[in-house]
Amino acid sequence: MxxxxxxxxxxxxxxxxxGVNLHIPKGKVTVILGPSGCGKSVLMKHMIGLLVPDEGRVxxxxxxxxxxxxxxxxxxxxxxxMLFQSAALFDSLTVGENVAFPLVEHASFSKRAxxxxxxxxxxxxxxxxxxxxxxxxxxGGMRKRVGLARAIALQPEIILYDEPTTGLDPLxxxxxxxxxxxxxxxxxxxxxxISHDIEGTFxxxxxxxxxxxxxxxxxxxSRDITGSSHPFVQKFLSKRS
Ligand SMILES: Nc1ncnc2c1ncn2[C@@H]1O[C@H](COP(=O)(O)OP(=O)(O)O)[C@@H](O)[C@H]1O
Ligand SMILES: [Mg+2]
Numbered sequence: 632m633x634x635x636x637x638x639x640x641x642x643x644x645x646x647x648x649x650g651v652n653l654h655i656p657k658g659k660v661t662v663i664l665g666p667s668g669c670g671k672s673v674l675m676k677h678m679i680g681l682l683v684p685d686e687g688r689v690x691x692x693x694x695x696x697x698x699x700x701x702x703x704x705x706x707x708x709x710x711x712x713m714l715f716q717s718a719a720l721f722d723s724l725t726v727g728e729n730v731a732f733p734l735v736e737h738a739s740f741s742k743r744a745x746x747x748x749x750x751x752x753x754x755x756x757x758x759x760x761x762x763x764x765x766x767x768x769x770x771g772g773m774r775k776r777v778g779l780a781r782a783i784a785l786q787p788e789i790i791l792y793d794e795p796t797t798g799l800d801p802l803x804x805x806x807x808x809x810x811x812x813x814x815x816x817x818x819x820x821x822x823x824x825i826s827h828d829i830e831g832t833f834x835x836x837x838x839x840x841x842x843x844x845x846x847x848x849x850x851x852x853s854r855d856i857t858g859s860s861h862p863f864v865q866k867f868l869s870k871r872s
Contacts, residue, residue, distance in 0.1 A: 632657035632821045633678055638687035647673050649845030660815055660822040662832045665842035671825040675791055679711050680704050709737055712782030716793040718774040720766040727762030730780045752780040772803035792824040796831055804831055811835050
């Protein structure tokens with residue numbers, strides 16, 4: 632589904648990605664683990680064409696995405712739903728308007744069809760009767776769920792989650808992890824989750840990859856990662872509570 636081939640990326644001489652190779656399997660949950668600042672968000676932005684690699688290629692369904700012109704890239708992005716790290720809701724829009732945003736922007740649905748889809752997506756993330764609320768009235772966990780409802784509005788084939796549980800309490804972290812699994816099961820999408828929540832990772836992941844110093848140092852099932860003899864992976868896992 633998504634193939635990252637020897638991705639290198641520097642910012643002002645600081646090489647963040649030093650040749651990342653990773654295969655993201657279709658219809659599964661892949662989790663990318665790594666410490667803060669190691670380049671996880673940078674890597675994810677390459678998958679959707681928000682960043683262009685200095686070297687290497689990103690293929691989605693066999694298409695080299697950096698060869699697409701702007702119009703094609705825009706169309707291609709409809710395959711993706713992205714839940715940004717901060718949830719990134721529009722604070723001046725209601726919950727309903729936030730979820731409706733991609734539908735209004737990218738497709739020609741009737742007002743009625745949009746309202747129905749908004750209700751449907753909010754129901755999928757377990758939120759009802761809050762369409763008229765403002766984001767400022769919601770808890771952190773609810774905001775993330777509204778962000779997820781918006782990310783699935785256009786029925787994406789691929790959902791990218793950038794640290795969906797960071798900053799949430801353990802109960803809400805659990806709820807979001809279950810939501811990731813549920814969404815996966817209900818919509819059979821390809822999911823990529825960036826995380827430094829090790830416990831939650833092992834619960835949701837079909838595949839785990841560990842990013843360290845610009846390369847993938849371990850990948851495989853949760854069990855493969857637990858059994859990895861790579862010193863960094865062992866050190867990272869030993870921080871488990
Ligand atoms: N647009 C950018 N311009 C310059 N430096 C950047 C940019 N985006 C990310 N970086 C740098 O790349 C490194 C990795 O960042 P990031 O991918 O956000 O880490 P994380 O693993 O926490 O998501 C950091 O040192 C960050 O400062
Ligand atoms: Mg990040």
